[in-house]
Amino acid sequence: MGAMVVKEKLVHIQYFAILREARGKTEEDIQTTAATAQELYKELKNKFGFQIxxxxxxxxxxxxxCDWQTGLKEGDRIVFIPPVAGG
Known part of the structure; x- marks a missing residue:
């Protein structure tokens, strides 16, 4: 059996509220090997120091x-939505 090849994909991410403030931008395209939304958030949290x-x-x-286990593919648009207080 051969080694499993992990392929990078380009995904588009939008940031809102506290994540936008932490990242300093509203959106960006990122190359990732994350297979799921959960893996992608862990990657971003480690890379950019998100506290949430x-x-x-x-x-x-x-x-x-969607569910955190949703698979990601090339060109997907991902949004992580934090709780927002209104008033």
Whole structure:
């Protein structure tokens, strides 16, 4: 059996509220080997020092709320939505 090849993919990420403030931008394209939304958030959290825990966020892939185990593919649009206080 051969070694499994992990392929990079380009995904588009939008940031809102506290994540936008932490990242300093509203959106960007990122190359990632993450297979799921959960893996991608862990990668971004480690890379950019996000302080918010995954269980406080909702995730959307291609404009639909989804599970953290949702698989990612080239060109996907991902949004991590933090809780927002209104007033």
């Amino acid at each position: 825990f995954q269980d406080s966020l909702r995730v959307c892939v291609n404009d639909e709320f």
